[in-house]
Amino acid sequence: MTPFGARLRELRTQRGVTLKDLAAALQVSAAYLSALEHGRRGRPSAGLVHQVNEYFGLIWDDAEDLNRLARESHPRAVLDTAGLAPEVTELANRLAREIRHVTPAAAAQIAAVLDRLPKARR
Known part of the structure; x- marks a missing residue:
């Protein structure tokens, strides 16, 4: 959903x-x-x-x-990490593999971390 x-x-x-x-x-x-x-x-x-x-x-x-x-409702999101740090590409791939196991509570925690990123990086 x-x-x-x-x-x-x-x-x-x-x-x-x-x-x-x-x-x-x-x-x-x-x-x-x-x-x-x-x-x-x-x-x-x-x-x-x-x-x-x-x-x-x-x-x-x-x-x-x-x-x-x-x-925010595209059910098949695609991430383009070309030109980004290898750690970012690794994170994107790991998230893609594990997304089906992320609970709503864990998603809220991840979103909270993203919300704290410097605005220039968003």
Whole structure:
């Protein structure tokens, strides 16, 4: 499941909206929305995210958060370490091998370390 998919499902559940009803309102298939929710489809288009924001009446911070989640929801991320230090390439490869074993708590710890990197390096 992707971050966008998890939030979409949460919004639907909170408001009692079925997948079929949301799909009809957005003029997409229920299968497509299901694939988005389960991470079997990549990032949704900006247009679809806008439609979801409008459908659920999300504004300001909530709408921007959904946009951010959509940008961070590519289920098959690719890392390019060409020209970087060998240690960075080694880390990227190790993370690729071990990603299926990373728990949500461990992911939060890794994210916290990344958040402390100097901004010039981001």
